[in-house]
Amino acid sequence: MDKIxxxxxxxxxxEIENSGAKNAALPVIxxxxxxxxxxxxxxxxNLVDIRTIKTLLGSFGVVFAQEGSTLRVNAGDIVSCLAxxxxxxxxxxxxxxxxxxxxxxxxxxxxxxxxxxxxxxPVNLHIxxxxxMGAEVxxxxxxxxxxxxxxxGAEIYFDxxxxxxxxxxxxxxxxxxxxxxxxxxxxxxxxxNLADILIGMGARIAxxxxxxxxxDGVPSLHPVExxxxxxxxxxxxxxxxxxxxxxxxxxxxxxxxxxxxxIAKLRDAGLKIETGEDFVRAVGRxxxxxxxxxxxxxxxxxxxxxxxxxxxxTVAGGLSVITETIFENRFMHVSExxxxxxxxxxxGGSAIVKGTPxxxxxxxMATDLRASAxxxxxxxxxxxxxxxxxxxxxxxxxxxxxxxxxxxGAAIERVKA
Ligand code: EPZ
Numbered sequence: 514m515d516k517i518x519x520x521x522x523x524x525x526x527x528e529i530e531n532s533g534a535k536n537a538a539l540p541v542i543x544x545x546x547x548x549x550x551x552x553x554x555x556x557x558x559n560l561v562d563i564r565t566i567k568t569l570l571g572s573f574g575v576v577f578a579q580e581g582s583t584l585r586v587n588a589g590d591i592v593s594c595l596a597x598x599x600x601x602x603x604x605x606x607x608x609x610x611x612x613x614x615x616x617x618x619x620x621x622x623x624x625x626x627x628x629x630x631x632x633x634x635p636v637n638l639h640i641x642x643x644x645x646m647g648a649e650v651x652x653x654x655x656x657x658x659x660x661x662x663x664x665x666g667a668e669i670y671f672d673x674x675x676x677x678x679x680x681x682x683x684x685x686x687x688x689x690x691x692x693x694x695x696x697x698x699x700x701x702x703x704x705x706n707l708a709d710i711l712i713g714m715g716a717r718i719a720x721x722x723x724x725x726x727x728x729d730g731v732p733s734l735h736p737v738e739x740x741x742x743x744x745x746x747x748x749x750x751x752x753x754x755x756x757x758x759x760x761x762x763x764x765x766x767x768x769x770x771x772x773x774x775x776i777a778k779l780r781d782a783g784l785k786i787e788t789g790e791d792f793v794r795a796v797g798r799x800x801x802x803x804x805x806x807x808x809x810x811x812x813x814x815x816x817x818x819x820x821x822x823x824x825x826x827t828v829a830g831g832l833s834v835i836t837e838t839i840f841e842n843r844f845m846h847v848s849e850x851x852x853x854x855x856x857x858x859x860x861g862g863s864a865i866v867k868g869t870p871x872x873x874x875x876x877x878m879a880t881d882l883r884a885s886a887x888x889x890x891x892x893x894x895x896x897x898x899x900x901x902x903x904x905x906x907x908x909x910x911x912x913x914x915x916x917x918x919x920x921x922g923a924a925i926e927r928v929k930a
Contacts, residue, residue: 517901519892520924525760531767533558534744537703540680545586546613550736598624612685630881632840666691674810686728687716695726701811713737745771755795758894774814803831820887827855829868846884849877874899879906
């Protein structure tokens with residue numbers, strides 16, 4: 514397994530190009546199941562998870578053609594509706610094929626994803642919503658088995674805000690008979706991106722981006738040419754990097770309007786943040802100030818940047834309380850950061866971070882995608898060498914992150930183990 518080696522202390526200067534968003538590309542590629550013919554999606558990032566969903570859809574009979582970062586997808590001939598455990602267990606977002614398959618084919622057999630490092634991550638809300646739309650859904654041998662001659666529009670209230678739950682049911686509702694209303698719907702930009710592409714396919718959707726979304730079912734959808742939005746979590750990771758080790762970093766090709774919560778917190782922490790039409794410039798000067806953060810559904814502070822922000826707070830000049838409200842076990846990075854000298858106490862869903870003047874480089878281990886990024890950030894700031902193992906977690910959601918940091922002046926390299 515590859516490792517990433519970092520010699521800390523190098524200021525970051527320059528600009529990077531924001532890649533396409535993993536969490537937008539995955540539902541968009543799944544949406545192609547609703548159509549026959551060639552869809553074309555631009556700005557698809559080159560990530561392990563994208564290769565996984567292509568393998569999964571390939572097992573259904575979907576065919577692909579790739580031209581640079583444009584992916585062409587043809588789901589005209591579906592020969593299987595089985596999403597097997599050996600694929601689904603490597604990527605929870607595989608559950609996104611459930612809604613489109615039931616809507617298009619009238620059936621689906623999708624393995625339950627099982628838990629992951631950050632939490633149990635059930636899909637009960639996805640299942641309940643499909644049942645509300647008239648699907649027969651059973652759990653058999655670890656699989657969700659769903660059947661529906663044709664889904665019927667329904668009024669659905671999500672007990673919790675669920676991003677992929679909203680996406681799954683929105684896709685299913687596009688071909689249902691009648692109108693579906695989603696209440697307490699997720700408002701993430703990735704949900705809006707999916708809706709825009711579904712509308713391009715001929716779907717009738719209103720209210721996306723608010724917590725009430727209305728979908729009027731249509732008999733069929735047609736292929737579309739669409740563009741995937743930039744990855745706000747990648748961009749946020751680089752903004753935080755400018756703060757943790759100092760520097761002047763411009764992230765090009767991003768959507769500044771997707772970063773309100775993070776930018777507010779980074780400014781409170783003392784960074785200078787400048788925004789333009791399609792870029793954000795983050796300037797870190799001196800030791801950051803301690804800031805409290807609470808993760809919330811969009812437009813609140815994103816849970817996917819909680820670990821990265823915690824790294825910043827480990828070298829800040831005071832006490833910071835970081836509260837994780839979305840997942841029950843998203844502090845796996847804490848013990849690794851403490852091996853680097855961070856002073857953190859976890860109490861229930863909060864981590865109390867006492868800033869220390871400097872971290873010490875150490876061999877550390879990635880446990881999940883965003884924890885890996887937090888350890889890279891800590892390594893960039895630490896004195897000495899940090900060696901990050903299990904970087905396969907990182908490759909799921911970041912496109913060549915070490916190359917991007919090296920271009921900004923970091924002493925960072927990937928070594929084949
Ligand atoms: C999406 O996961 C993202 N993944 C996650 O990003 C992100 O952390 C999360 O939303 C929250 O923003 C993709 O979009 C592919 P949820 P998702 O359903 O949809 C509970 C990353 O690092 N819940 O919004 O799986 C759930 O347990 C990943 O890129 C139920 O209880 O998250 C969690 O506590 C990590 N039952 C909360 O809701 C359900 O049926 C929010 O989960 C569904 C969810």
